[in-house]
Amino acid sequence: MIRKNRLAGSALGVAVLAGGAVYMSQARADRPAGTATGLMAANVAQEGGYLPDPNRQYPERVLWGDEHVHTGWSVDAGLAGARLTPEDAVRFARGEMVKSNTGQDARLQRPLDWIAVTDHSDAMGTVGELTGGNPEMMADPTVKRWHDMMGQGVAQATAATLELVRAQATRKMPKVLMDEKWVASAWQKTVDIMEKYNEPGKFTAFISYEWTSNALTGENLHRNVIFRGNADTTRSLTPLTTWATGDPASLWAWLANYQKTTGGQVLAIPHNGNLSNGRMFEEQQYDGRPLTREWVEARARWEPLYELYQFKGLGESHPSLSPTDEFAGGELWDTGNLAGLTKKPSMYKTEYWREALKSGMRLQGSFGTNPFKYGAAAGTDTHTGLSASEESNFWGKLKSSEPSADRWDHLFQKEQSYVRRDWTLTAAGQMGVWAIANTREAIWDAMKRRETYATTGPRITLRFYGGYDFGTADTNADRIVSAGYAKGVPMGGDLKAARGRQVPTFLIAAMKDPMGANLDRAQIVKGWVDSAGKAHEAIFNVLWSDPAKRKLSGGKLPAVGDTVDLATATYKNSIGSAQLVGSFKDPNFDPRQRAFYYVRVLEIPTPRWTAYDAVRYKVKIGPEVPMKHQERAASSPIWYNPA
Amino acid sequence: MGSRRLNVRGLAREPLLHFLAIGLALFLLYGHVSPGDSDSHRIVISQSQLDDMVRQYQSTWTRSPTSAETRRLIDAYVHDEIVYREGLSMGLDKDDDVIKRRIRQKYELIAEEDKRSEPTEADLAAYLKEHPAQFIRPAIVTFDQVYFDPAITSPEAVSAIKAALQKGANPAILGQPSMLPRHIVNGEIDLVARDFGDDFGKQVAKAPVGVWVGPLISGVGVHLVRVSARAPPDLPPLSQIRASVEREWESDRRSRSSLDDYRKARAGYDIVIKAKVP
Numbered sequence: 001m002i003r004k005n006r007l008a009g010s011a012l013g014v015a016v017l018a019g020g021a022v023y024m025s026q027a028r029a030d031r032p033a034g035t036a037t038g039l040m041a042a043n044v045a046q047e048g049g050y051l052p053d054p055n056r057q058y059p060e061r062v063l064w065g066d067e068h069v070h071t072g073w074s075v076d077a078g079l080a081g082a083r084l085t086p087e088d089a090v091r092f093a094r095g096e097m098v099k100s101n102t103g104q105d106a107r108l109q110r111p112l113d114w115i116a117v118t119d120h121s122d123a124m125g126t127v128g129e130l131t132g133g134n135p136e137m138m139a140d141p142t143v144k145r146w147h148d149m150m151g152q153g154v155a156q157a158t159a160a161t162l163e164l165v166r167a168q169a170t171r172k173m174p175k176v177l178m179d180e181k182w183v184a185s186a187w188q189k190t191v192d193i194m195e196k197y198n199e200p201g202k203f204t205a206f207i208s209y210e211w212t213s214n215a216l217t218g219e220n221l222h223r224n225v226i227f228r229g230n231a232d233t234t235r236s237l238t239p240l241t242t243w244a245t246g247d248p249a250s251l252w253a254w255l256a257n258y259q260k261t262t263g264g265q266v267l268a269i270p271h272n273g274n275l276s277n278g279r280m281f282e283e284q285q286y287d288g289r290p291l292t293r294e295w296v297e298a299r300a301r302w303e304p305l306y307e308l309y310q311f312k313g314l315g316e317s318h319p320s321l322s323p324t325d326e327f328a329g330g331e332l333w334d335t336g337n338l339a340g341l342t343k344k345p346s347m348y349k350t351e352y353w354r355e356a357l358k359s360g361m362r363l364q365g366s367f368g369t370n371p372f373k374y375g376a377a378a379g380t381d382t383h384t385g386l387s388a389s390e391e392s393n394f395w396g397k398l399k400s401s402e403p404s405a406d407r408w409d410h411l412f413q414k415e416q417s418y419v420r421r422d423w424t425l426t427a428a429g430q431m432g433v434w435a436i437a438n439t440r441e442a443i444w445d446a447m448k449r450r451e452t453y454a455t456t457g458p459r460i461t462l463r464f465y466g467g468y469d470f471g472t473a474d475t476n477a478d479r480i481v482s483a484g485y486a487k488g489v490p491m492g493g494d495l496k497a498a499r500g501r502q503v504p505t506f507l508i509a510a511m512k513d514p515m516g517a518n519l520d521r522a523q524i525v526k527g528w529v530d531s532a533g534k535a536h537e538a539i540f541n542v543l544w545s546d547p548a549k550r551k552l553s554g555g556k557l558p559a560v561g562d563t564v565d566l567a568t569a570t571y572k573n574s575i576g577s578a579q580l581v582g583s584f585k586d587p588n589f590d591p592r593q594r595a596f597y598y599v600r601v602l603e604i605p606t607p608r609w610t611a612y613d614a615v616r617y618k619v620k621i622g623p624e625v626p627m628k629h630q631e632r633a634a635s636s637p638i639w640y641n642p643a
Numbered sequence: 644m645g646s647r648r649l650n651v652r653g654l655a656r657e658p659l660l661h662f663l664a665i666g667l668a669l670f671l672l673y674g675h676v677s678p679g680d681s682d683s684h685r686i687v688i689s690q691s692q693l694d695d696m697v698r699q700y701q702s703t704w705t706r707s708p709t710s711a712e713t714r715r716l717i718d719a720y721v722h723d724e725i726v727y728r729e730g731l732s733m734g735l736d737k738d739d740d741v742i743k744r745r746i747r748q749k750y751e752l753i754a755e756e757d758k759r760s761e762p763t764e765a766d767l768a769a770y771l772k773e774h775p776a777q778f779i780r781p782a783i784v785t786f787d788q789v790y791f792d793p794a795i796t797s798p799e800a801v802s803a804i805k806a807a808l809q810k811g812a813n814p815a816i817l818g819q820p821s822m823l824p825r826h827i828v829n830g831e832i833d834l835v836a837r838d839f840g841d842d843f844g845k846q847v848a849k850a851p852v853g854v855w856v857g858p859l860i861s862g863v864g865v866h867l868v869r870v871s872a873r874a875p876p877d878l879p880p881l882s883q884i885r886a887s888v889e890r891e892w893e894s895d896r897r898s899r900s901s902l903d904d905y906r907k908a909r910a911g912y913d914i915v916i917k918a919k920v921p
Contacts, residue, residue: 060824061838078748079741087894110837123745186752196890238702243719254704261705461822477820511822514840514862578792578863579821 058485059434059451062461063204063443065114066093066387067269067431068224068310068379070210072101073186075123077383081399084385086117086190090197090205093387101384101399109393110459110515113438114204116379117190118224120212121239124186191235198230200439207231207440209239211268213246215286218339220275221248223268224307224379225255228444233264247286252298267448269377271307273356274315277337278347281356281372283363296363296371305447306353306374308454308634309428310381311389311397316600316634317354320345325525325539326556327602330629331426331456340415357637358527358535361594365533375450375492375636376598380429387429389457391631392569394427394609401425405617408610408625423625427609428456432633434490450492455633458513464491464599465507466638468498470583477581480509491598492636497643498591504640506584508542510601510633517603518576520545520560520630524584528595542584545577545604562605564628569607569615576604596637603631683732686724688717696720754904762892768881770892775878777891782832782848785872788825789818791858791865801858805867808855814869823863832876839863848873 071089072082082101084092092098095111191207198205206226213221227234240254248270255266273280285295308316313333322328336343349355353374360372380387384402386395396402400410401422408423432453435446446452453462463481467488474483484490484507495504510522521544527537541557544550550558563572580601589595611627613619621627696716700708708716736742762770771778789808791801796819804817815825827835836844840862850856850870857867881888 072748073752075745075748079744081744083751087897091894189752236702237705238699240703244715257704257706463822477822478825479820480822509822511863514838514843516862581820581822 058481058490059436059446060481062432062459063113063435063438064110064459065112065116065204065431065433065443066379066382066389066429067116067118067206067208067226067377067447068210068271068307068381068429069093069115069117069385069387070119070381070383071117071385073124073190074119074210074383076120077385077398080383082384085193086119086385087193087197089117089385089387090115090193092385094197094203098386100386100395100402102402102404104403106386106388106395108388109390111203112387114206114433114443115387116206116208116224116226117194118208118210118226118379119186119190121187121209122212122241122243124209124239185238187237187239188235191231195231198440200437202438204438204440204443206444207234211240211242211251213242213248213251214338215246215276215279217341218275218337219277219279220272220338221246221270221279222272223248223251223270223303225251225266225268226444226447228265228267228441229262230440233262237262245286249286249295249298252302255302256298265444265448266302267304267444268302269305269307269379270303271310271377271379271381272312272315272338273306273351273353274313274318274333275336275338276351277341277343278350281350281352281359283350283359291363291367291371293367293369296367296369299371300369300373304373304375304450305377305452305636306356307377307379307381307429308353309378309426309456311425311427311429312381313424313426314428314456315351315353317352318348320348321352321355322537322539324537327600327630327632330626331428333420333424335418335420336415340413340418340420342416354525354527354537355535357596358529358537361527361529361596361639362533362535364594365529370639373639375447375452376431376454376634377447377452378429378431378454378456389427389429391427391457391607391609392612394425394612396422397425403613403616405613405619408613408619408621423610423621425609426456430455430457430459432459432462450636451490453491453633453635456631458516458603458631458633460513460516460519460601460603460633461509461511462491462599462601462633462635463507463509464635464638465489466493466495466504466597466640467507468495468502468504470505470507474507475581475583477509477579480507480581483507489638491638493638495638495640497641498589502591503585503589506597506599506638507582508584508599509579509581510543510599511579512577512603517571517606517631518545518573518578519580520576520602520604521557522580522582523600523602524586525598525600525634526586526595528590528593530593538588540584540586543580543582545575545580560604562628564605564607564611566607566611566614566627569611571604571606573604592642593640594642595640597640598637599633599635601633605630683728686721688720692720693717751901754901762889764881767885767888767892770895771881771884771888774891778884778887779876779878780831782876783829783874784832784835784847784870785828785830786826786847786850786868786870787814788823788827789814789867790821790823790825790863791867792819792821793865795819796865798858801865801867805855805857808867808869814867818867821863823861839866 069089070077071084071086072078073086084098084101088098092106092108093112093115095108097105097107100106187209194205194207197203207230208224208226211223211225215221225239237258240251244250251268255268258264258266270280284290308314314331317325317328318332318334319325319328334343334348356372356374360370364370380389382388382395383398384395388395396407401407408421410422412420412422412424432455433443433446434451435442463484465484465488469487470483473479474487488507489495498504506524508522510519512519522542524540524542525537526540527535529535541552541555544557545560561575563574565571605628608627608629610621610625614621614627697708697713700712700716730736789804808814808817823839832844832848835847843859843861846859847868847870850868852870852873855867855869858865859868
């Protein structure tokens with residue numbers, strides 16, 4: 001069931017319309033009349049009514065955001081000259097104009113729905129704590145009382161902190177504490193800012209930070225820590241640093257302790273395995289001891305998502321691991337670790353998401369739990385406070401890569417065996433979340449159940465369901481969502497074991513970014529573990545534009561074409577499809593094998609940020625620099641679990 | 644390693660520099676709190692310093708450190724302190740961009756602190772009056788749309804469907820299926836623009852109410868549209884948007900005051916440039 005839609009860009013729309021054939025097959029009686037879907041989750045109504053639909057169980061509108069944003073309050077960003085604060089970052093994400101770190105006016109073409117500002121916990125902020133016993137402060141009876149309470153165990157200390165928070169909120173802070181030596185820590189200020197800008201139903205500002213372990217020599221084991229709750233369960237804590245140890249198990253212990261003592265909920269999102277020199281998905285503990293059941297369960301519990309796409313390269317897969325994947329090759333940062341120490345080819349295997357998804361299922365065979373059951377997340381990892389992943393509006397990774405004529409050629413880092421320049425930065429990192437409301441709780445819950453997908457920037461709408469009971473009519477774009485939820489599981493879910501000769505069907509629906517490029521194709525990426533415990537992968541082209549002309553040959557498709565004009569940094573939507581809607585049944589399904597399936601959608605070729613720079617600044621950019629690419633979206637997988 | 648200037652990021656990740664920066668902060672803080680510690684080869688851990696370490700641990704782990712953990716906190720502190728002092732005696736704190744920038748970062752973070760004056764009702768009313776555009780609520784629109792993929796649909800077919808709709812045909816079963824909602828209830832016009840494209844949003848914002856219009860072109864295809872209700876953009880009274888106005892007032896004040904702070908500080912310095920500036 002391939003629905004083929006070929007749509008020209010708006011300028012061409014009417015002209016193409018004139019030459020089209022009549023096609024009205026959808027006006028059929030087999031679809032329910034009056035399927036009403038509202039634009040906003042909060043305003044969904046049954047047809048004819050204006051009250052929210054009380055029966056609606058599923059998310060209607062994808063919420064776009066960035067789970068990885070640094071500001072000038074991150075020590076490295078600040079040292080690199082960033083001055084923007086978390087408040088600036090949130091205002092920018094909400095669509096406000098802000099002055100960039102280089103003094104330029106910066107604004108998003110389209111605001112985000114949510115943001116997680118994740119400044120590094122190490123060296124965050126200033127003095128941090130109320131100091132104890134200082135006579136100057138103890139002269140104030142309120143401060144003295146708080147000080148004494150802080151010495152009387154956790155409950156009293158928490159009560160004192162809450163009083164302090166309240167005093168600050170109601171502007172009844174003792175004068176002595178308002179002396180700038182004793183200001184609230186950067187963390188508390190960050191929490192306050194997020195509280196101020198978080199508007200349930202309209203914009204979500206998460207309370208979050210980054211735990212930044214570089215192991216011993218720059219092996220990137222970073223995690224973004226995202227809280228579900230509000231200031232009451234977060235403001236009084238101190239984010240975990242890596243001063244004592246860079247062992248991720250220490251973070252998991254901290255997260256467990258947080259949940260136990262506050263009742264709040266929290267998750268962690270690892271990223272940049274590509275800069276970990278083999279350590280992100282290594283199959284041993286941090287100190288080299290073998291994996292244990294406890295370790296496997298902790299990782300699975302705290303880390304539901306992995307950040308695939310961001311400014312420092314794509315982490316989905318690598319050509320050496322996925323030689324049959326034609327699209328594994330672009331935007332890779334695969335020459336060293338975070339400190340530039342050279343990477344050996346043997347390290348790729350434990351650095352990339354898809355390989356980890358495969359390894360995780362193999363480890364599940366030994367431990368009963370899959371430690372790498374990662375859904376898809378994306379974030380920019382900007383260190384400017386500006387979450388801008390649009391190619392035509394790319395604000396760079398650091399202050400030094402904010403827009404300028406020669407930024408493409410700036411030195412990013414002199415690695416041991418590679419001189420990395422800023423043109424290698426990838427303008428990537430938008431995350432789509434299928435949440436039932438734009439609130440911290442709803443978005444966090446969707447992250448936790450992995451109903452998420454990653455894109456390199458474009459706002460491609462993507463739905464994906466797996467189930468055993470779908471019929472042909474369910475492949476209709478109008479029905480796919482209600483059928484998907486009624487009869488199957490969405491992205492991030494688990495399929496039960498097949499009974500008898502059952503084979504699962506997957507429903508796929510992708511729609512182009514309404515302000516962006518048409519779609520080339522939708523693929524299913526499958527990974528599985530055979531009876532000998534060996535992992536495999538396969539890529540299926542399932543839906544594509546112009547199927548009358550583009551025929552599969554040996555599983556491969558002819559290229560979609562290329563309408564990019566580098567002289568003007570433009571493209572035309574005269575190729576590709578507006579929507580790709582259809583289904584997939586795995587021809588090699590084996591009910592005894594663990595497997596995962598995810599969708600990847602590719603756009604037609606478009607100009608890369610370097611091409612926009614070349615035109616905007618009229619500069620000649622070196623021949624080594626890629627100027628166009630095919631942007632993409634990848635869904636969280638659906639896992640198949642045999643009996 | 645690259646040259647020092649170019650590799651600030653690499654340096655920023657150096658644990659030694661973290662020690663130096665943190666140590667410097669601690670030194671500045673405790674230097675005046677505990678004047679008795681000034682002997683450069685004597686490290687005294689006072690009760691209040693230990694209390695601080697313990698409290699820091701408690702606020703991270705929500706429990707007190709064990710005795711062994713407390714020893715480790717002290718050891719780590721002593722280690723930092725010794726290496727830090729050795730480094731200072733070598734003059735490693737001089738002319739270091741990283742330390743300078745770290746101090747600037749901390750200085751600005753402290754200056755960030757709101758001066759804690761509360762806006763009066765008059766302040767907010769004045770701000771709202773001066774910046775109405777920031778607070779206007781977008782138009783709210785309810786409409787039906789029937790989608791066509793122009794690549795497979797003729798304009799004649801669209802016209803025929805439009806005629807049928809004008810005679811009362813059910814829009815929910817006409818046109819072609821798409822991932823866009825067919826019926827939008829009380830949608831904010833800016834969200835309509837985000838889901839259908841900016842041009843479409845503009846057209847829906849001014850389409851006549853109660854009749855089928857189109858074809859309108861969106862970012863995804865062409866549409867016949869009937870707007871059934873539309874509330875114009877409006878500026879709510881202050882009482883309804885007090886929190887937003889206060890937030891914007893504070894933000895505005897903050898950005899102006901941090902500039903003022905620098906100007907004031909700069910006024911106290913003589914800047915003498917003896918170098919030849921090209």
